[in-house]
Every structure is written in C-alpha cells, then in structure tokens.
Amino acid sequence: MSFLAIESLYKSYGTVPILRDINIEIEEGGFLVLVGPSGCGKSTLLNCIAGLEPITSGEIRINGKSVAGLHPSQRDIAMVFQSYALYPNMTVAGNIGFGMEIRGVPKAEREKAIKAVAETLQIDHLLNRKPSQLSGGQRQRVAMGRALVRNPQVFLFDEPLSNLDAKLRVDMRTEIKRLHHRLKTTIVYVTHDQIEAMTLATKIAVLKDGVLQQFGTPAEIYNSPANMFVADFMGSPAMNLLTARIADGPSGLSVLLDRPDGEPLALPFNGASSKLAAYKGREVIFGIRPEALTDPDGADRKAHSSAEGECLIEVVEPAGSDTFAITNLGGKEVVARLRADANIAVGQKAKLAFNLDKAVFFDPESQSRIG
Ligand SMILES: Nc1ncnc2c1ncn2[C@@H]1O[C@H](COP(=O)(O)OP(=O)(O)OP(=O)(O)O)[C@@H](O)[C@H]1O
Ligand SMILES: [Mg+2]
Numbered sequence: 001m002s003f004l005a006i007e008s009l010y011k012s013y014g015t016v017p018i019l020r021d022i023n024i025e026i027e028e029g030g031f032l033v034l035v036g037p038s039g040c041g042k043s044t045l046l047n048c049i050a051g052l053e054p055i056t057s058g059e060i061r062i063n064g065k066s067v068a069g070l071h072p073s074q075r076d077i078a079m080v081f082q083s084y085a086l087y088p089n090m091t092v093a094g095n096i097g098f099g100m101e102i103r104g105v106p107k108a109e110r111e112k113a114i115k116a117v118a119e120t121l122q123i124d125h126l127l128n129r130k131p132s133q134l135s136g137g138q139r140q141r142v143a144m145g146r147a148l149v150r151n152p153q154v155f156l157f158d159e160p161l162s163n164l165d166a167k168l169r170v171d172m173r174t175e176i177k178r179l180h181h182r183l184k185t186t187i188v189y190v191t192h193d194q195i196e197a198m199t200l201a202t203k204i205a206v207l208k209d210g211v212l213q214q215f216g217t218p219a220e221i222y223n224s225p226a227n228m229f230v231a232d233f234m235g236s237p238a239m240n241l242l243t244a245r246i247a248d249g250p251s252g253l254s255v256l257l258d259r260p261d262g263e264p265l266a267l268p269f270n271g272a273s274s275k276l277a278a279y280k281g282r283e284v285i286f287g288i289r290p291e292a293l294t295d296p297d298g299a300d301r302k303a304h305s306s307a308e309g310e311c312l313i314e315v316v317e318p319a320g321s322d323t324f325a326i327t328n329l330g331g332k333e334v335v336a337r338l339r340a341d342a343n344i345a346v347g348q349k350a351k352l353a354f355n356l357d358k359a360v361f362f363d364p365e366s367q368s369r370i371g
Helices: 040-050 092-102 105-122 136-148 164-184 194-201 218-223 229-234
Strands: 004-013 016-026 030-037 057-062 079-082 155-159 188-190 205-208 211-216 239-250 251-259 265-268 282-286 306-312 315-318 323-328 333-338 348-357 360-364
Touching: 016 205, 016 211, 030 040, 030 348, 040 079, 040 155, 040 188, 079 136, 079 282, 079 323, 092 105, 092 136, 136 164, 155 194, 164 194, 164 265, 188 194, 194 323, 205 218, 205 229, 211 218, 211 229, 229 239, 229 282, 229 360, 239 333, 251 323, 265 306, 323 348
Parallel strands: 030 188, 030 205, 079 155, 155 188
Antiparallel strands: 004 016, 004 057, 205 211, 239 251, 239 282, 251 265, 282 360, 306 348, 315 323, 323 333
C-alpha cells in the first residue's frame, strides 16, 4: 500500500490554477523528489502536503488516512525550508529543542533527543554555539536537526541545499542519502537540480507549469522520458534532440540525419518498435544522450543495435575523465561523449558510434515519446 498518496489534486491561488490533476503515490520509506523549473509548483505541492496551503480539490492521504482538515501540527510531518531561519539568539541546542520545549517535553528527555540528533548530524561539538558562529553547511544541519528531532512520519524538504556552495551541496547530498538509509523515514524533497533528483530519489515526479509530466524511478525518467520536456530537463549535458526522418530500406528502418555538408547520415536500426514503423517517411525527433554517442573504440560492445557515421567535429572540450566533442546533425549542435584519450581534432571528420539501444524517439507535434 502506498504510504503517501496524492490523488487528483488541484490547487489554485484565487482563479489562477497552479497545480492540475496531480497523482503521485509513494511507499513507506520512499524518497520522492519533486523536480521542475522555477515556478512550476513544487513548493506549492509541498505546502499542500504540509497543510500550510489549502487544496482546491482532490485528496492527500498519509498511511491510508485523509489529511483533509488536519492542521499542520496534526499531520506528523516535519519540514525543512530553503531559508532555514534559525533563532539567532538561541544556541544550536536551543534551536533543535525549541519545538519540544513548546510541547512541554521534560528537560532530560529533550537533552537526550538533542544529543542523539546532533550525533547523527555530526554537530554535537557545536551545541553551545549561536547560528552566527556557524558555516552555511552547519546551519543547514541545525535546520535538519530541528526536523529530525521530531521523528515524524514524513519529512518534507524544500530545496534545503540551494544556499550552499557547489562542493558543500555534494557533501550534504551524500549525508542526506546516508541519513535516509539509516532512518528509513518517508521523504518528499524539492529541488530544481536534476542531479540531486537522480542521486537521491527512489521516485521522481517531474512537474512543468503545474502539470505532472512523468512519475517514475530515476532510471525510468532517464532512459524512457515520457516527452521531450523530461528528456531535455533530466541529464547533464542534456540529451541531444534532433530532427530526423525515418526511412525504410531492404534491411529495415533507418534514421536519416542531415549533415551540414553532403549526404544525410543514415543509421540502420535493428529491432525498431512497431510504433516507430508508423513514422516511415516522416519526421521524428531523435533523442540520443551524449554517452550513447562516442568514439568507435569506446562504444558499448553489448549494444544490440548500433551504427557508425562520419561527423565533422566542430569543437573539442576535454573534461578530465571524458572529452566532449560537438558536431552538427539535423541542423543542430550535437554533443558526443568520448574517452579522455580519444584521438580527435577540430575540423576533422571522425567516425562516431551511435548506440541505438539507448535512442528514444518523439512525435514532433505532441512531443511525446514514440513506443
Ligand atoms: N501565495 C501565492 N499567491 C499567488 N500565487 C502564488 C503564491 N505562491 C506561489 N504562487 C505562484 O504559484 C506558482 C508556483 O509557485 P511555487 O512557489 O510552487 O513554484 P516552485 O516550483 O517552488 O518554484 P521555485 O523553483 O522558484 O521555488 C508560481 O507561478 C507562483 O507565482
Ligand atoms: Mg519553490
């Protein structure tokens, strides 16, 4: 049974619809990440779950019970906000224990809980400091400590790492993952960082303009994006999305891609879906991630369907562990991810290997995935 279920949820501010027909469910101990561009409604959805915003229609259930009409304090939820306003005049211990103090938890019990949480978050040596004496990452831990100490049914995190610098973000991401592994509490986590989404989530919900674009595991979202928006949003560098034509030949279907000079590149396709066959002679959007487009020596030998083609290399960008090469296909810049030591130079025509097992196709009109 799902632990947190959001059913046909609509939310408007006044007459402006913000969230439209959201359906999501997550099992107990799951880590749901809500991801999408700024303004798509992520915080609004989180606030609806927390009870900080009333919903317009639909249902939210936690552990089978509707939370309709329940005050935030009755929902057994703890939330960590992006701006984790700590009480500046209180110590770290005071900040973590404040909620318990308000609820009249006895001092000894409070101190025990604060100590346990501080140890978990590795801030036990900071308990007597004031927030102004802490680094950004340490403050963020205190904010998390305030939530953890309540031992709730569900944690809600709204972009908790967005105020931290890049290095610290990555460290805290690992910490949060470790924490979740240990506590096994159900988490709903908002971010617009797609790498954070991929690394933390057991399930990802991709939102755009208040509409759920796709809900699935990180692998489903990455490998089988429901539409071009999801394909483009998830993954860095982004998936190449190119206009192509589907041609029929003696040995089956092939994908034709325009090259700036000369003949189009034809990629014979082994085992295309029957749905793709319906696009014979028509345009499609061909999606291929940079890592599925590589130098032939670095190509995946296990690929069932792969093809090679000559491409003019326009830019070469060494990136340490890999080298990115940019070519032009279908009238667009295409990024290929090559081995670091790939022998490639600007202005050269180089053979690139396309792993077509990893290719996805989209209908140019509906922008939905074909097959
Ligand atoms: N209290 C409010 N009254 C009216 N409109 C609001 C209110 N709060 C948010 N909105 C609008 O609802 C939409 C969704 O906002 P929301 O804060 O949920 O976006 P978000 O996905 O969290 O964005 P970000 O990534 O920038 O935090 C936005 O268009 C915003 O302007
Ligand atoms: Mg937000």
